Amino acid sequence: MTPALRLTDLSKTFDLGKRLIGPPRARVRALQPLTLEVPSGETLGIVGESGCGKSTLARMLVGLLEPSTGRIEIEGAPLDRADPAAFGRRIQYVFQDPISSLNPRKTIRQIMEAPLRHLHGMTRAARAARIAEIFAAVNLRDAFLDRYPHEFSGGQAQRIGIARALAAEARILILDEPVSALDVSVQAQVLNLLADLKTQFGLTYLFISHDLAVVEAVSDRVAVLYFGSVVELGPAERIFARPRHPYTRLLADSAPVVGRRLAAPEGRETELPDPLNPPTGCAFRARCPRASALCATVPALRPDGDGTEVACHHPLDPEQG
Amino acid sequence: MSFLRLLARNRLALAGLVVMACVCLLALVTPLLPLAAPDITDTGNRFRPPFSEGALLGTDHLGRDLLSRLLWGTRLSLAVGLAAAVTAAVLGAAIGIVAGFYGGRTDNLIMRGVDMLMAFPYILLALAIVAALGPGLMNALIAVAAVNIPFFARNIRGVTVGIAHKEFVDAARLSGMSDLRIVLTEILPNVVPVIVIAMSTTVGWMILETAGLSFLGLGSQPPVADLGSMLGEARAALITSPHTSVVPGAMILVIVMAINLLGDGVRDALDPRLKSGALNRPLPATQVARDAPVPAAQGGAALLSIDGLKTEFRVKGRVYRAVGGVDLDVRPGECLGLVGESGSGKSVTALSVMGLVASPPGVITGGSVHFDGQDLIGARYETLRRIRGDRVAYIFQDPQATLHPLYTIGTQLVEAIRAHHAVPRAEARARAVDLLGAVRIPNAAARIDSYPHELSGGMRQRVGIAMALANDPDVIIADEPTTALDVTVQAQILALLDELRRARGLAILFITHDFGVVAQLCDRVAVMYAGRIVETGPTDAILSRPAHPYTARLMACVPAPGGGRRRLATIPGLPPSVDDLPAGCAFAGRCDLVQDTCRRGEITLDPLTADRAVRCPTPLRAGAPAS
Numbered sequence: 025m026t027p028a029l030r031l032t033d034l035s036k037t038f039d040l041g042k043r044l045i046g047p048p049r050a051r052v053r054a055l056q057p058l059t060l061e062v063p064s065g066e067t068l069g070i071v072g073e074s075g076c077g078k079s080t081l082a083r084m085l086v087g088l089l090e091p092s093t094g095r096i097e098i099e100g101a102p103l104d105r106a107d108p109a110a111f112g113r114r115i116q117y118v119f120q121d122p123i124s125s126l127n128p129r130k131t132i133r134q135i136m137e138a139p140l141r142h143l144h145g146m147t148r149a150a151r152a153a154r155i156a157e158i159f160a161a162v163n164l165r166d167a168f169l170d171r172y173p174h175e176f177s178g179g180q181a182q183r184i185g186i187a188r189a190l191a192a193e194a195r196i197l198i199l200d201e202p203v204s205a206l207d208v209s210v211q212a213q214v215l216n217l218l219a220d221l222k223t224q225f226g227l228t229y230l231f232i233s234h235d236l237a238v239v240e241a242v243s244d245r246v247a248v249l250y251f252g253s254v255v256e257l258g259p260a261e262r263i264f265a266r267p268r269h270p271y272t273r274l275l276a277d278s279a280p281v282v283g284r285r286l287a288a289p290e291g292r293e294t295e296l297p298d299p300l301n302p303p304t305g306c307a308f309r310a311r312c313p314r315a316s317a318l319c320a321t322v323p324a325l326r327p328d329g330d331g332t333e334v335a336c337h338h339p340l341d342p343e344q345g
Numbered sequence: 346m347s348f349l350r351l352l353a354r355n356r357l358a359l360a361g362l363v364v365m366a367c368v369c370l371l372a373l374v375t376p377l378l379p380l381a382a383p384d385i386t387d388t389g390n391r392f393r394p395p396f397s398e399g400a401l402l403g404t405d406h407l408g409r410d411l412l413s414r415l416l417w418g419t420r421l422s423l424a425v426g427l428a429a430a431v432t433a434a435v436l437g438a439a440i441g442i443v444a445g446f447y448g449g450r451t452d453n454l455i456m457r458g459v460d461m462l463m464a465f466p467y468i469l470l471a472l473a474i475v476a477a478l479g480p481g482l483m484n485a486l487i488a489v490a491a492v493n494i495p496f497f498a499r500n501i502r503g504v505t506v507g508i509a510h511k512e513f514v515d516a517a518r519l520s521g522m523s524d525l526r527i528v529l530t531e532i533l534p535n536v537v538p539v540i541v542i543a544m545s546t547t548v549g550w551m552i553l554e555t556a557g558l559s560f561l562g563l564g565s566q567p568p569v570a571d572l573g574s575m576l577g578e579a580r581a582a583l584i585t586s587p588h589t590s591v592v593p594g595a596m597i598l599v600i601v602m603a604i605n606l607l608g609d610g611v612r613d614a615l616d617p618r619l620k621s622g623a624l625n626r627p628l629p630a631t632q633v634a635r636d637a638p639v640p641a642a643q644g645g646a647a648l649l650s651i652d653g654l655k656t657e658f659r660v661k662g663r664v665y666r667a668v669g670g671v672d673l674d675v676r677p678g679e680c681l682g683l684v685g686e687s688g689s690g691k692s693v694t695a696l697s698v699m700g701l702v703a704s705p706p707g708v709i710t711g712g713s714v715h716f717d718g719q720d721l722i723g724a725r726y727e728t729l730r731r732i733r734g735d736r737v738a739y740i741f742q743d744p745q746a747t748l749h750p751l752y753t754i755g756t757q758l759v760e761a762i763r764a765h766h767a768v769p770r771a772e773a774r775a776r777a778v779d780l781l782g783a784v785r786i787p788n789a790a791a792r793i794d795s796y797p798h799e800l801s802g803g804m805r806q807r808v809g810i811a812m813a814l815a816n817d818p819d820v821i822i823a824d825e826p827t828t829a830l831d832v833t834v835q836a837q838i839l840a841l842l843d844e845l846r847r848a849r850g851l852a853i854l855f856i857t858h859d860f861g862v863v864a865q866l867c868d869r870v871a872v873m874y875a876g877r878i879v880e881t882g883p884t885d886a887i888l889s890r891p892a893h894p895y896t897a898r899l900m901a902c903v904p905a906p907g908g909g910r911r912r913l914a915t916i917p918g919l920p921p922s923v924d925d926l927p928a929g930c931a932f933a934g935r936c937d938l939v940q941d942t943c944r945r946g947e948i949t950l951d952p953l954t955a956d957r958a959v960r961c962p963t964p965l966r967a968g969a970p971a972s
Contacts, residue, residue, distance in 0.1 A: 073831035074802070088515050109521035117519055125512035129534040142521030177919060178687075188516065207686040208858065212902040212913035219912065234831060241904040241911055261909040278836040279906060280861030282888050 026100040028196050028228040029062040029085070029115075034094035036080050040300075052299045054080040056253040057094060064099075064195075067222070067229040069243030069260060071236060071275065075299070077252040078232045082198045085230070087111040098196065112143050116189035120201040122181035126173035132184055133169040139192040154191065161224065162187045162217060179210035183217065190221065196228045203238065215242055236264055236279050245331070248272045251297055251307035254325055258332035268334040270312045306337070314338040351614035358610020364603035372420040381410035383417045384568040392586040405575075405589050406582055409568075415592055418570035423600070425486050425564075425571065426552030432490035433551070434544045437497020442536065444498070445505025446528055456502065459495045467492045471554065475563045482571070485564035489554045497543055504539045508532055538615045545611040549604035556597055572597050629730075630700035631656070632708045633723040642715035647674035648852045649698070649737070649820050654712035654722075656690075656697045659705070665924045667693040669876035670712065672950070673854070675820065680846060680853040682867030682884065684860065686899070688920060690876040691856045695822045697722075698854075699733050716820070735765040738813035742825040744805035748797040754781075754808045755793035761815040780811040784841060803834035810841065821846075822854045827862065839866055860900055864888055869956075872896045875931035876923050878950060882957030892953055892964040895932045930961065938963060 036055040039048035055077040062068050072078045083089040085096060087103065096103040098114045119125035126135055133155070140151045159166055162183045173181060182202060189197055199218065203211040219242065222229060233239045239246055243260040248269065256269040267273040297303045303310060305320040312319070318337045325335040353359050381400070387408035395403040395411075402411040444455040462470070474488035508514065509532065517531045558564040559573025567574070572593045579589035640652040656668040668690045675681045685691040696702045698714050698721065714721045716737060721729065741747045749757060758777035759770060768776075774793070781789035784807040797805055806826060813821050823842070827835040843866055846853050855867055863870050863884060871881040872893065880893040891897040901914035918935045921927055927934065929944040936943070942962045950960040 073833060083515075086519055088518065112519045112521045117515070119512045119516065121512060125516050127513040127517070127531055127535070130530075138517060138520035138522060142526075179919075185516075188520070192520065208902045209686060209899060209916040210919075212904075212915040213917075216912055216915060236832070237904040237906040237908075240906055241908060241913060243910065265907050274833060276906070278832040280832075280835070280839070280859060280865050281906060282860055282864040282900075285865065 026064075027061040028064040028066070028099060029060075029230070030097040030100075031058055031060045031085075032095050032097070033057040033059055034081075034084065034096060035092050036077075036084060036089065037092040050300055053302065054252055054299075055084075058254060060247070060254070060257075062196075062228060062230065064228055065222075065226065066245065067231055067243045069239035069246040070230060070232045070249060071234065071239050071246060072249030073234060073275075075251075076249040078249050079200060081249075082117065082200045082230065082232055085198055086115050086117045088117075109143050112139065112192050112194065114194050115196045115198065116192045116194040117198045117200065118182075118185050118189050118202045121205055122178055122185050123173060123176075125185050126181060128173055131170055131172060135173075135184070136169070136188060136191055139188060143192050158187045158190050161190065161221060177210075178206050179214060182206060182214055186214075186218070186221070190225065195226065196230070198230045198232070200232045201234070202231075204233065204235065211238070218242065236275060240264055248275065251299075251302075253307065253335065254333075255308065255336065256332070256334045257325070258334075259330070262330070262332070268328060268332060268339040269308075269336045270314055270338075270340065271308045273340060274311070306335075314340075348614055352610050355610040355613060357606045358613075361603040361606030361608075361610065364599060365607055368419065368600055368603065369423065371416060372423050375416045375420050378416070380413040380416065383409060383413040383570055385409065386568075392582065392589070394586075395588050395592075402592050403586075403588050405579065406586075411589065411592050414570040414575060415572075415596060418572045418575050418593065419596055419600070421482070421565065421569070421571040422552055422556060422559075422573065422597075425482060425555045426489075426548060429486050429489040429493070429551045429555060430544055430548045432486070433493035433547075434497050434540055436490070437494040438501045438536065438540050440494065440498040441501025441503075442505050442528060442532060445502040446509045446524070446532060448506070448509070452502070456499075459498050462491075463495045463499075467554070468557065471558060472561075472563070475558060480563045480566065482559075482565045482569070485555055485558040488558065489551050492554070493547060493551060496547065497540070500543050501536055501539060504536055505532060508535050542612045542615050545608035546605070547608075549601040549608065552604070553597065553601055572600075627703040627705070630704075630726050631697065631702040632704040633700075634708050635711050635723065637711050639713045639720060639722075642713070642718070643672065643674065646676050647715075648677050648717065649854070650674040650713075650715040651694070651698065652713050652715070654694060654697055654714065655710045656693050656702055657708050657710050659708060663924045665922075666876055666926065667707075667923055668697060669923075669926070671873075671876075671878055673871055673878070673881075675852040675854055677819070677852050678846060678850040679869070680843075680855055680867045682863040682870040683854060683856045683873060684858065684863055684870055685873035686858060686920065688875075688923070689873040690923070691873050692824050694873070695739075695824050695854060695856055698822060699737055699739070700724075700729050701733075701739075731765070734761060734813075734818075735816040736818050737820045737822065738816070738818040740806075740809050740813045740821060740823040740826045742828050744802070744809040744829075745797065747809060748805060750797055753794050753796055754800070758793075758808075758812055758815055761812050765816050777811075777815075780814055781808070783814065783845075784808070784811045785837075786811075801834075803830055803837065806830060806834075806838055807841070810838070810845075814845065817849070818851070820852045820854065822856070824856045825858070826855075828857070828859075835862075842866065860888065860903055872899075875920050875926060877931070877960065879932070879960045880958070881950075882953070886954075886957060890965075892957065892959040893932075893961050894936050894938050894965060897965060898935075938965075 035057040038052045038054055040050040040052055070078050080089065084091050104110060136155050137151050140146045140154055146154065156166060164183050164187065203214050206214060221227060231239060231242055240260050245257065246260045246263045247254050248256045248271065250271050256263065256272045263272060264276040267276055297307055306323055309315045309319045316338065323335045323337050325333050328334045328339060390404050390408040391406055393400050393404045397403060400410050402415065405411055440455060444452040471488040471492050474491055475484050478484040478487065514527060514531055517527050555564060556573030559571050560577040562577060565571040565574045575593035576590060583590050642650040643652050651671055651673040654668055654671045658665040658667055671694050673681065683691045683694065693702060697709055709722055712722065716732065755774060755777055758780060759773040762768065762773040762776055778789050778793055781793060786792050786804060786807050827838050830838060839862065842853065845851060857863060867884050869882065870884045870887050871878045874895050880887060880896050887896065891900060898916045902916060904913055916935055921931050929946060930948045933939045933943040940963060948960050948962060950958050953959050953964060
């Protein structure tokens with residue numbers, strides 16, 4: 025079966041300090057070449073800290089950023105950036121901040137109609153019917169359609185954002201921190217809704233988050249990003265319980281958990297590497313307790329049994345808790 | 346409608362509106378009025394004074410009726426000024442939107458061109474344009490419009506850049522909209538208020554510029570009158586017949602004054618920042634209006650004791666009871682967690698302690714905050730100022746917003762120390778370096794001269810903590826200090842806070858929405874819902890056996906790591922709005938254990954065991970495990 029999404033050597037380099045003519049002052053590699061397949065119907069979780077490249081990846085996938093190298097295939101066909109409408113029908117995006125992703129000067133109906141009109145060229149009657157259908161699916165009342173975005177709570181606004189993404193009838197949704205701006209009780213409602221919609225419409229999700237517990241609760245597989253590269257990819261039920269990469273272990277140990285005593289799992293001064301002055305070899309080397317001379321070469325992401333891939337010269341023992 | 350009401354609140358703007366309405370009306374009906382012909386010369390009747398027969402305002406050097414010329418001239422000047430303003434606004438806005446929307450090289454080229462236009466003094470530029478095109482009113486209009494285009498272009502570009510990077514523009518692109526459509530339907534509606542504001546403040550200026558060109562003889566050509574040319578022609582007779590200059594001069598003054606007053610009013614009424622109250626400077630301390638007797642401090646050994654605290658926001662006739670009677674106390678060396686969802690009143694509680702709730706609209710209507718035996722609510726501002734930052738310090742959520750971007754962190758730390766202690770600058774600086782070391786900023790002596798934007802989020806929050814520690818406070822109130830940080834950094838910051846409080850005997854009031862953080866750092870916890878504390882007690886006891894149904898349900902919503910893929914528990918519905926709280930328990934509407942008693946009367950916070958209390962008539966059995 026063709027995978028829903030196939031990325032080949034996808035990477036992104038940003039130019040800093042652009043000048044009117046001539047080369048930029050500096051270049052920053054936001055995403056190292058990435059090769060990845062997402063089977064149809066899967067939820068792939070992507071975790072990482074700020075600056076790890078997860079938003080860059082997401083924005084490239086929906087065509088908001090141009091990749092520096094590599095290609096994106098959606099359901100077997102390469103993506104063509106020239107036509108945003110063709111893009112929008114195949115892959116959609118749910119934004120982190122539900123309020124700022126809705127134009128404050130448009131009614132919800134105008135916002136919902138945009139994808140139906142511009143991507144599918146539907147008539148007015150067809151649009152109304154489709155909007156009613158989608159609103160029913162995300163548990164929103166039709167009465168909301170003539171209101172403006174500022175009249176909604178964060179949870180309702182995020183439902184509207186999800187409804188807009190569904191209206192495009194794309195089979196793949198990129199969910200970029202869809203619940204991090206919401207209160208926990210509302211967060212759970214939205215996560216359950218996403219799970220229901222996935223079954224109902226046969227969707228494939230890329231779920232980006234910094235919250236390990238949330239990612240684990242919704243994903244089939246999880247990819248851990250560090251400094252622009254995938255360091256570990258594995259089944260969600262295993263990856264944080266029995267991490268293979270030392271960075272995954274650090275993330276799992278740092279998450280505050282009820283019933284675990286406070287302990288800073290690493291030295292207190294450590295920081296992310298400077299992107300303008302990237303380290304050689306493994307990017308995690310300076311923070312890693314297992315680092316050795318071997319780590320001066322960049323480890324490749326390679327299979328490591330039971331569906332796991334890990335980019336580490338000294339992976340942790342899988343039997344270790 | 347609300348726009349007009351806002352405008353009318355500004356008396357001067359209203360006066361300007363009335364005057365402008367009268368002038369415009371006069372200009373419109375000028376052709377219908379029984380006036381003498383404006384351009385007929387009658388040299389026999391030169392320089393007749395005002396109020397002479399047949400010429401109410403007198404006549405000019407060619408014996409033409411001044412009143413008639415004034416009204417026709419006003420008509421012409423207004424028309425030209427407005428036309429120039431509209432032209433400049435449309436072209437300037439178009440340039441600004443294109444530059445701001447496309448950015449990069451397009452932006453660079455366009456804006457450098459605009460900069461070049463701005464490098465010339467405006468009158469020189471206008472003169473050059475008129476000189477190239479030849480004199481005449483139409484050419485004066487073109488010159489004035491061209492001179493003002495850069496002002497609009499720069500203003501609108503700035504606003505457009507902000508809007509073009511908003512997520513709703515990305516969303517529109519993903520909805521298949523073309524660039525032109527995005528500019529017209531997404532960007533333009535959000536820019537229009539700025540265009541109107543910019544126009545309303547410059548129309549008067551443009552009328553003045555047109556008059557200036559006419560005054561120099563480059564605008565309207567004889568015999569046609571506009572205000573500037575009338576003034577120019579009267580110049581020779583300024584001493585002998587001053588009325589010929591005073592009449593058009595006074596009209597220019599009236600028009601420009603009225604337009605500017607109106608323009609300022611329009612700006613104030615339209616600008617969202619001003620509308621949201623950026624112009625009402627908050628009082629230095631929250632207003633206090635307590636009618637009930639002040640409660641005495643309850644917590645015996647407590648350093649900070651909050652008793653029956655009530656804080657309201659009074660907005661447009663509605664009263665939002667953000668804090669509805671909160672009791673808390675913190676002992677030295679203790680960390681108390683205050684947990685709740687957004688809108689539960691946890692931050693307002695924290696800000697009320699030092700009178701930092703913005704007033705208006707915030708008012709403390711009851712209760713007391715005893716710090717070291719002294720009631721801070723209603724204390725003199727000088728007292729509060731002495732304690733703020735010295736004995737009681739705050740750490741806020743976003744260090745990016747709380748640190749001043751234009752000063753180095755060292756300057757800000759030194760200022761924080763010297764605000765309370767008269768120590769020499771060098772000594773304060775040495776102390777600042779020590780503080781940065783204490784919060785584990787590597788290479789503190791070098792980092793002290795960094796600006797906030799040069800530090801990472803985690804490092805900035807360390808600076809925020811260093812600033813809170815600057816004067817060795819007794820109490821730290823930390824409002825979601827790690828929410829904006831990554832987990833690995835959060836773990837470092839929490840460990841630092843924990844170590845500091847143990848080493849220094851700090852009392853910490855820690856506000857958060859995260860039970861995991863509470864569990865790791867806090868000795869005791871208080872859970873807030875709709876402005877009141879619903880449950881309080883030792884952290885371990887509450888997290889393992891919550892007694893209030895809200896605490897239990899909220900904890901169940903948080904996915905615990907290690908649970909694998911699953912459906913999450915939810916709490917249906919939303920918290921009640923604090924301007925319309927139901928009788929009885931505020932959670933009753935969402936609680937699945939609700940009974941009739943829950944919806945009646947006042948539900949009190951009753952002791953459950955020696956050190957726990959719960960605001961629920963039918964608490965969950967203590968001992969029942971968390972669901």
